[in-house]
Amino acid sequence: MDGSIMPTRMLLDIEDLTVRFVTREATVHAVNGVNLQVQAGEVLCILGESGSGKSVTLRALMRLLPAGRTRIEGRITLDGQDVLSLDRKRLQAMRGGLVSMIFQEPMTALDPVYTVGAQIIETVRQHRGGSQRDARARALELFELVKIPSPERRLDAYPHELSGGLRQRAMIAMALSCAPKLLLADEPTTALDATVQIQVLILLRRLQREMGMGTIFVTHDLGVASEIADRIAVMYAGRIVEEGPVADILNNPKHPYTQGLMASTVHAQDRQADIAAIPGSPPDLRRLPAGCSFRPRCAAALAACRERVPTPVFPAANHMARCFRVAAEMGEGA
Amino acid sequence: MLVLILRRLAYAAPIALGVSLVCFSLVYLAPGDPLQAVMPADVTPDMVEMIRHEYGFDKPIPVQYALWLWRAVQGDFGLSIGSRRPVIVDVLGSLQNTLLLTSFAVPIAFVIGYTLGAIAGCFPGRWLDRTVTGFAVMGVSVPNYWLGIVMVIAFAVELSWLPATGMGPRGSDAFSIFSLGDLRYLVMPVFTLSMVPVGIIARSTRAAVAEIRGQDFVITLRAKGLSETAVIRHVLKNALPQVLAVMGLQFGYLMGGSILIETVFTWPGSGFLLAKAIINRDIPVLQGAILLLSLVFVATNLVVDLLQSAIDPRIRRA
Ligand SMILES: Nc1ncnc2c1ncn2[C@@H]1O[C@H](COP(=O)(O)OP(=O)(O)O)[C@@H](O)[C@H]1O
Ligand SMILES: [Mg+2]
Numbered sequence: 162m163d164g165s166i167m168p169t170r171m172l173l174d175i176e177d178l179t180v181r182f183v184t185r186e187a188t189v190h191a192v193n194g195v196n197l198q199v200q201a202g203e204v205l206c207i208l209g210e211s212g213s214g215k216s217v218t219l220r221a222l223m224r225l226l227p228a229g230r231t232r233i234e235g236r237i238t239l240d241g242q243d244v245l246s247l248d249r250k251r252l253q254a255m256r257g258g259l260v261s262m263i264f265q266e267p268m269t270a271l272d273p274v275y276t277v278g279a280q281i282i283e284t285v286r287q288h289r290g291g292s293q294r295d296a297r298a299r300a301l302e303l304f305e306l307v308k309i310p311s312p313e314r315r316l317d318a319y320p321h322e323l324s325g326g327l328r329q330r331a332m333i334a335m336a337l338s339c340a341p342k343l344l345l346a347d348e349p350t351t352a353l354d355a356t357v358q359i360q361v362l363i364l365l366r367r368l369q370r371e372m373g374m375g376t377i378f379v380t381h382d383l384g385v386a387s388e389i390a391d392r393i394a395v396m397y398a399g400r401i402v403e404e405g406p407v408a409d410i411l412n413n414p415k416h417p418y419t420q421g422l423m424a425s426t427v428h429a430q431d432r433q434a435d436i437a438a439i440p441g442s443p444p445d446l447r448r449l450p451a452g453c454s455f456r457p458r459c460a461a462a463l464a465a466c467r468e469r470v471p472t473p474v475f476p477a478a479n480h481m482a483r484c485f486r487v488a489a490e491m492g493e494g495a
Numbered sequence: 496m497l498v499l500i501l502r503r504l505a506y507a508a509p510i511a512l513g514v515s516l517v518c519f520s521l522v523y524l525a526p527g528d529p530l531q532a533v534m535p536a537d538v539t540p541d542m543v544e545m546i547r548h549e550y551g552f553d554k555p556i557p558v559q560y561a562l563w564l565w566r567a568v569q570g571d572f573g574l575s576i577g578s579r580r581p582v583i584v585d586v587l588g589s590l591q592n593t594l595l596l597t598s599f600a601v602p603i604a605f606v607i608g609y610t611l612g613a614i615a616g617c618f619p620g621r622w623l624d625r626t627v628t629g630f631a632v633m634g635v636s637v638p639n640y641w642l643g644i645v646m647v648i649a650f651a652v653e654l655s656w657l658p659a660t661g662m663g664p665r666g667s668d669a670f671s672i673f674s675l676g677d678l679r680y681l682v683m684p685v686f687t688l689s690m691v692p693v694g695i696i697a698r699s700t701r702a703a704v705a706e707i708r709g710q711d712f713v714i715t716l717r718a719k720g721l722s723e724t725a726v727i728r729h730v731l732k733n734a735l736p737q738v739l740a741v742m743g744l745q746f747g748y749l750m751g752g753s754i755l756i757e758t759v760f761t762w763p764g765s766g767f768l769l770a771k772a773i774i775n776r777d778i779p780v781l782q783g784a785i786l787l788l789s790l791v792f793v794a795t796n797l798v799v800d801l802l803q804s805a806i807d808p809r810i811r812r813a
Contacts, residue, residue: 256719335719
């Protein structure tokens with residue numbers, strides 16, 4: 162990213178996405194007006210504490226949330242298609258074909274009573290038709306692509322017979338089986354051992370570049386985000402509070418929440434030692450406070466933060482923050 | 496697979512042995528002298544001694560057990576006190592008659608119960624689920640002998656569509672499942688007998704399906720673009736091992752026979768045999784019947800086990 166706005170058409174455009182879970186007891190405001198864009202070939206990292214609505218956002222854009230109690234508003238445009246109004250046939254063609262998802266826990270995300278090979282073959286045939294034999298050849302190719310050793314034999318293994326790292330590689334192979342334009346990775350390395358985590362991350366990065374997939378990579382780990390992202394969007398209580406090119410966000414975080422996240426991850430000697438982890442805990446999504454959701458935990462809060470949700474301001478090109486403090490500082494600077 | 500079979504057989508052996516021990520002890524557990532039934536009323540003490548010796552009751556109990564077991568393994572349980580025929584003949588005959596009912600009732604119950612349960616599990620809380628669940632509860636709680644009688648009145652007496660009772664004009668020995676005429680005698684008892692298993696299998700399928708539909712991998716299946724039908728196929732295969740276990744239990748349970756249904760339909764099965772043996776204090780028949788039924792149970796479990804591990808390879812390791 163060089164900071165200029167690229168003229169390419171957006172691969173994914175999420176406008177003002179709101180997701181609520183309505184039950185008799187309460188309404189959970191999981192996502193509250195998210196705007197995100199991903200270009201072809203770009204890696205966007207969504208960074209945020211657990212419970213901030215990252216997974217819900219991803220699932221909403223594949224329409225995987227339980228139909229009955231989920232209320233989705235806004236607009237999701239993926240490769241020119243209006244996702245929220247797709248009929249069943251088109252939706253099925255989109256899932257796994259145009260966009261696929263890698264999940265956090267490869268153990269529970271794969272069907273335990275089918276071999277991993279069978280699960281990939283099924284996906285390939287669902288989208289591309291063709292014979293069992295051709296689909297198996299494709300599955301073998303994919304296993305080689307994701308560097309699974311003795312791939313022929315591993316195709317006939319059941320998920321529980323593989324190690325965590327191999328399972329996640331199989332999951333990746335399945336997600337890539339129909340060459341999606343957009344890959345959604347929901348904390349794909351969180352459940353893995355540290356060394357395996359890095360291998361899988363490197364693999365994903367390589368495949369993403371080779372195949373030129375747009376990618377949304379969800380993580381709560383700043384280190385992981387800095388490895389893989391082109392852009393970072395920081396999510397808090399169902400809102401994107403800051404977004405920008407990876408270098409900008411890492412070197413020059415503006416939002417107090419992002420600054421707090423950095424402080425709690427980055428080594429003390431690299432930063433001022435007196436910045437502590439963010440005190441307090443995320444808000445109850447059933448009863449969001451008025452104004453900025455981060456205000457109760459924010460040391461830099463202003464009077465306005467209590468009243469209104471901050472509108473986006475741009476302290477640098479392509480660098481967005483939703484914060485009255487940032488807006489005020491920009492005003493002083495001008 | 497062969498290793499698995501051998502291992503499961505090895506597990507089954509001590510169970511079978513334990514059951515045989517219980518069967519053997521029936522002689523001593525039952526109140527009264529075991530020889531009383533075979534002794535004439537005016538027996539002399541000398542003769543008692545002689546008979547005791549003849550039957551081996553004067554030997555130490557472990558020796559008696561070994562001898563009994565040795566004969567039992569060869570199919571010799573002695574003579575029935577009631578019928579004076581070899582126990583094995585009576586027991587095998589009635590087990591076979593019951594097996595005839597069970598081997599129709601259980602697969603039918605499985606197909607119906609699994610289908611209903613799957614439908615209910617896919618729409619938990621909706622009217623379809625409530626209807627199926629209500630039907631299942633009814634199947635389990637309506638007394639099946641009552642249902643049997645109602646059916647006899649309706650289909651045999653009033654409509655004359657089906658024969659009321661028995662196993663056909665040629666009797667139980669000549670019954671053939673390849674004869675349509677004979678099969679007609681199966682319809683009502685099989686239907687009546689399958690009501691409870693239908694209910695039980697439907698309920699456990701519903702529970703399994705509803706639970707599995709909530710698991711993570713189902714989201715993966717949808718995320719890769721499978722149709723809802725294909726997703727349900729996956730869910731059903733995952734639910735199958737649990738349901739097979741329930742079905743195995745029902746099979747074993749039905750093999751014990753139902754005295755009430757067998758009475759309603761005059762079906763000479765194992766329920767009949769057991770009830771008669773208990774009333775007559777026919778210990779040899781009880782021993783033989785219980786031992787064979789237990790073996791049926793053990794064998795059923797073995798088959799269920801193997802089926803389960805063929806479907807879900809994680810079970811193999813347990
Ligand atoms: N199906 C659901 N029904 C009700 N609440 C949900 C559902 N899925 C997620 N939530 C809630 O939405 C919030 C955001 O969850 P999630 O997106 O999974 O967070 P994360 O950022 O850790 O991925 C959480 O409070 C979670 O409890
Ligand atoms: Mg999550």
